[in-house]
Amino acid sequence: MRVVLAEDLFLLRDGLSRTLAEHGFEVAAAVETGPELLRALRELRPDVAVVDIRLPPTHTDEGLQAALTVRRERPALPVLVLSQYVEQLYAQELLADGHGAVGYLLKDRVTHTAQFVDAVRTVASGGTVMDPQVIARLMARSTARGTTADLSPRELDVLRLMAEGRSNAAVMAELHISESAVAKHTAAIFGKLRIDNTPDANRRVLAVLAYLKR
Amino acid sequence: MTDRQKRFRGPLVALVRCQLLSLASLVTSLRSLAVLGSLALLPVGAGLPLLPPAARMLRRGSDLERDRTARWTGTVIDAPEPLPTAPTVTGRGAAVLGSTAFWRDVAWCCFGPWSTGMLVSVPPTLVGYGLFGAVAQPFLWPYLGPGNWYAFIPVESTATAIAAAALGLGFVAAGLWLSVPALVRYGEWTGRLLGDPYAARLERRIGQLTDSRADALDTQAAELRRIERDLHDGAQARLVALGLTLDQADRLVDSDPTAARRLLGEVRASSERALQELRDLVHGILPPVLADRGLPDAVRSLALDAFLDVEVDAELPGRLPAAVEGAAYFAIAELLANAGKHSGGSTVRIRLRCADGLLRATVTDDGRGGADPARGSGLAGVRRRLAAFDGTLALVSPPGGPTTATLELPCASSSPKTSSSSVTA
Numbered sequence: 001m002r003v004v005l006a007e008d009l010f011l012l013r014d015g016l017s018r019t020l021a022e023h024g025f026e027v028a029a030a031v032e033t034g035p036e037l038l039r040a041l042r043e044l045r046p047d048v049a050v051v052d053i054r055l056p057p058t059h060t061d062e063g064l065q066a067a068l069t070v071r072r073e074r075p076a077l078p079v080l081v082l083s084q085y086v087e088q089l090y091a092q093e094l095l096a097d098g099h100g101a102v103g104y105l106l107k108d109r110v111t112h113t114a115q116f117v118d119a120v121r122t123v124a125s126g127g128t129v130m131d132p133q134v135i136a137r138l139m140a141r142s143t144a145r146g147t148t149a150d151l152s153p154r155e156l157d158v159l160r161l162m163a164e165g166r167s168n169a170a171v172m173a174e175l176h177i178s179e180s181a182v183a184k185h186t187a188a189i190f191g192k193l194r195i196d197n198t199p200d201a202n203r204r205v206l207a208v209l210a211y212l213k214r
Numbered sequence: 215m216t217d218r219q220k221r222f223r224g225p226l227v228a229l230v231r232c233q234l235l236s237l238a239s240l241v242t243s244l245r246s247l248a249v250l251g252s253l254a255l256l257p258v259g260a261g262l263p264l265l266p267p268a269a270r271m272l273r274r275g276s277d278l279e280r281d282r283t284a285r286w287t288g289t290v291i292d293a294p295e296p297l298p299t300a301p302t303v304t305g306r307g308a309a310v311l312g313s314t315a316f317w318r319d320v321a322w323c324c325f326g327p328w329s330t331g332m333l334v335s336v337p338p339t340l341v342g343y344g345l346f347g348a349v350a351q352p353f354l355w356p357y358l359g360p361g362n363w364y365a366f367i368p369v370e371s372t373a374t375a376i377a378a379a380a381l382g383l384g385f386v387a388a389g390l391w392l393s394v395p396a397l398v399r400y401g402e403w404t405g406r407l408l409g410d411p412y413a414a415r416l417e418r419r420i421g422q423l424t425d426s427r428a429d430a431l432d433t434q435a436a437e438l439r440r441i442e443r444d445l446h447d448g449a450q451a452r453l454v455a456l457g458l459t460l461d462q463a464d465r466l467v468d469s470d471p472t473a474a475r476r477l478l479g480e481v482r483a484s485s486e487r488a489l490q491e492l493r494d495l496v497h498g499i500l501p502p503v504l505a506d507r508g509l510p511d512a513v514r515s516l517a518l519d520a521f522l523d524v525e526v527d528a529e530l531p532g533r534l535p536a537a538v539e540g541a542a543y544f545a546i547a548e549l550l551a552n553a554g555k556h557s558g559g560s561t562v563r564i565r566l567r568c569a570d571g572l573l574r575a576t577v578t579d580d581g582r583g584g585a586d587p588a589r590g591s592g593l594a595g596v597r598r599r600l601a602a603f604d605g606t607l608a609l610v611s612p613p614g615g616p617t618t619a620t621l622e623l624p625c626a627s628s629s630p631k632t633s634s635s636s637v638t639a
Contacts, residue, residue, distance in 0.1 A: 060506040085493055087503045088518035089511060108489050111482070137519060144521035 001124055004046040005030040006037040006063055007082075008055050016050065016110060023117045034062030041070040041077070048124035052107075053083040053090065064090055076101045078123045083107060086133045095128070095209060100202050103129035103165070122165055128205045129165035138163065138212040147214060150192045158185040163208045167201070228393035229341060231286045232334040235400060238282065239331025245275045246323035253320075262307035269297055269310045269319070276319045276408055279326075283408075287401025291409045292418075294318065314414075322407040330403045337396050340389030347382025351375055430602035433595075444495050452488040456481055504543050508533045512543050513564055520562070522554055522579070528566035534573060534625045541603055542575055542623055545596045549577040549619045552592060557581025557617055573625040576618055583615030596621075 003025045007013040010032075017027045029040040033056045041049055049070075055062040067079040080103035081094060094102040103123040109131065110116045119129040139160055142148045148156060154175075161171045168182050177185075190197035195207045252268045255261035273294075280291045297316065298309035310316050347364045355362055355369045355378075362369050364378040410418070463477035496502070504512035510528035517524035533539070546564065553562050559581030566575050597607050605623035 054502075054506075085497065085502045087515050089503055089507075089515035092518060108486055141519070141521055 001048065001121075002026045002028040002044070002046045003120070004028055004037070004040045004044055004049045005051075006032070006034075006040075006049070006055060006066075007052040008032045009052075012052075012107075012110075019110070019113055019117070020050070020120070023113075025120070033057060034066050037063065037066045038069065041066065042073070045074075048078040048080065048120060050080045050082065050120060053081055061090070064093070068093060071097065071099070075099050076126065078126065079103070080105065080120055080123045080129065082110065086131050086137075088134065088137065091130060091134045092213065095206070098206065100128045100206050101126045104134060105129065105131045106133060118170075119165075122167070127165055127202050128209065130163060130209065132160075132164055135160055135163045135212075138209075142212050142214075147211075148193070151189060155185050155189050155192075158182065159189050159208065162186070162189075162205060163212060165205050225390040225393045228397045229337055229390060232336075232393050232396055232400075233338040235282065235286070235397075236331055236335035236338065238279070239327040239334075242275055242279070242323050242331070243327040245272050246320075246327070248272075249320055249323060263303045265307040265310050266297070266303075269313075269316050272316075272319045272323060273297055276322060279322070279404065280408060283401050283404045287397050287404075289401030289405045291405050292415070294408075294410070318408060322404070326404065326407055330400045330407070333403070334396050334400050337389040337393040340385045340392065342389075344382045344385025344387075344389060348379045348386060349382070351378045351382065426601045426604075429598050433598060433602070441495065441499065444491070448491040448495070449488045452484055452491070456484045456488070459484070500540065501543065504539055505536075509539045509542055510566060512539070513546055513566065516543075516547055516550055517564065520550055520554060522550075522559065523561045524550065525561070525563045526566075527563070530566060530568050530573075534568070538573065538603060538623055538625045541599050541605060542573060542621065545600060545605075545607065545621050546575055546577060548592050548596050549621075552585075553577065553579040553581065553617070556585065557583075557615070559615065559617075568625055571624055571626060573623045574620065575622075576620045578616055578618045581615050581617055582613075583611045583617050584613040585609060585611035585617050 001024070003020055005013065005016055005020070005027055007016060007030070013030050013032065017030050020027055028044045028046050031037050031040050035057075037049075037051065037055065040046075049067060051063040051067050053061055053063045055066075064081060067077075067081060071077050071079065075097065076099035078101040079094070081090070082105055083090070084107055086104065086106060091104050094104055101123055103119050105116075105119060109119070122129050139148070139156070148159065151159060157175055158171060161174055166174070168179065171177075171182050172179055175182075187197065189195075190204075193211055195204075195211055198204055198207070249268045249272050252261045252264035255264060276294070280293070284290045294315035295313065298306075298313050300306045300309045343365075351364050351369055352375045355375050358369070360370060365381055367374055367378050367381060369375050369378045409415075459477050459481050463474045463481065466474040466477065501512055501515075503515045508530070510526070510530055513528060514526050517526050534542075550562060550564070553559065557579040559579040561580050563578045564575065565578075566573070568574070593607065593609070599605075600607055600621060600623060603623050605621060607619065607621045609617070609619050611617040
């Protein structure tokens with residue numbers, strides 16, 4: 001699987017390149033500025049891009065802008081965005097086209113190598129990965145607005161993990177519950193929130209995120 | 215000029231105002247008699263006790279004049295220094311004599327009627343005399359007999375009566391045409407007579423600037439202290455603890471690998487908390503989305519985090535100076551938080567516009583209203599922060615709602631770059 005990596009800090013770029021290589025990814029390019037990223041994404045056509053949001057030369061949201069630009073030309077190009085901060089606005093912009101295949105994680109998460117590599121794989125296969133902080137804020141807002149009032153505490157846990165883009169296996173492991181329990185909770189959540197329970201896991205995550213955003 | 219003219223809703227309104235102003239200037243000249251009389255009595259000693267009441271009466275007149283001038287001509291004249299007071303009658307009189315604002319009132323009541331008062335009497339006089347020529351002369355001339363003149367026309371036949379009527383219409387037109395410019399000049403001249411001289415205005419402005427600068431420096435110093443304390447008690451302390459735990463883990467790694475692993479888990483958690491604290495701190499200093507995108511997107515980001523429904527309608531020409539963006543952002547964040555906490559409403563509308571060098575932001579909620587602008591240190595803090603930029607905050611909150619907070623900040627766009635999110639990378 002070919003990856004384009006954009007990160008302006010040498011240490012982090014180097015470390016991420018090695019981590020990805022160790023886990024069987026081919027790092028097609030590791031660039032450090034926005035324009036280089038744009039060129040690499042257009043010319044190398046990678047399977048997935050791992051992008052730091054803040055890049056030279058402007059040190060604003062160059063990375064995000066480059067990713068959004070290329071996704072307009074090549075919809076659903078998988079992009080995992082890393083940032084020191086999570087901003088709901090940026091999460092919404094990544095999700096806005098409805099194609100999925102996006103990820104938005106705090107930079108700290110790369111220190112959990114296994115979870116980070118999982119996230120890259122999920123995004124590359126068309127899935128959606130959102131940082132627990134993004135989801136925690138969406139959940140807090142939904143609770144305050146009463147849109148998830150019908151759910152039991154356990155169902156809220158499952159909803160949160162599902163919105164983060166975790167697989168059923170990850171939900172089982174995190175909550176120490178069986179596969180059938182996960183399926184039962186999922187069905188209950190979709191029933192109570194009146195979301196269409198499609199068999200496609202990626203579309204389900206997008207539907208849950210759209211619900212929480214309301 | 216065109217802006218002001220619009221306020222007159224036509225020359226007819228201006229004409230009526232001219233007439234009223236010229237009548238008012240008659241009253242002013244009566245007031246001048248009283249004051250000049252008491253001034254004239256000063257040498258014989260009777261003037262000093264008479265002066266303060268005369269000055270107060272004059273001030274009532276000039277206050278009325280300021281009010282009229284602002285409402286009718288659009289020229290706003292700053293309120294003067296209040297008249298000085300003293301415990302004794304003669305002391306009061308002497309204090310009045312030493313007040314520059316009093317002498318400005320005197321100058322106005324002496325010269326005003328003869329300059330501005332005369333000026334505004336011209337259009338109504340023209341119209342009045344014009345109407346006499348156009349409406350009365352054609353019917354009255356047979357009865358007025360020989361020697362009946364209208365201006366320079368001897369009106370003694372139908373032909374001359376028609377000429378007089380035409381001339382009269384000309385006078386009416388001229389009077390109407392002159393009424394608006396006369397009113398504008400009236401405002402300007404009265405402003406010059408009654409307004410503070412340039413030096414006094416500068417002095418007051420310097421006073422305001424000194425105050426707001428001291429406030430701004432205080433706020434800044436307090437902010438720095440807060441940041442220092444947050445770093446000291448937060449991230450710094452955590453990093454020290456982290457080093458200690460690592461040391462412990464290092465010693466245990468051979469003898470008790472399980473315990474060492476547990477400690478490393480703690481280290482990881484602790485480092486994540488330290489990072490989070492640093493993130494929160496940076497967010498409080500300058501929110502990244504504000505630095506990246508500017509005010510509209512930063513406010514949209516606030517809206518996405520808010521528990522209420524928030525509609526954002528922002529149209530700004532480009533990026534604003536960073537300091538203005540920051541002040542406006544934190545003010546709007548505070549107002550939004552207040553709406554969430556106190557209003558009891560469900561929807562907030564935020565509108566951002568920049569016109570005539572002024573950034574105007576309104577935050578309106580559909581809550582129960584009745585908010586007290588004096589209450590809450592949050593609003594006072596917002597006001598202080600805005601004052602450093604000559605900004606203002608106004609709160610309108612009738613019982614039953616809605617509550618509208620309007621903040622205004624002078625702004626000059628620093629770059630022509632658009633503020634929308636579709637900037638090419």
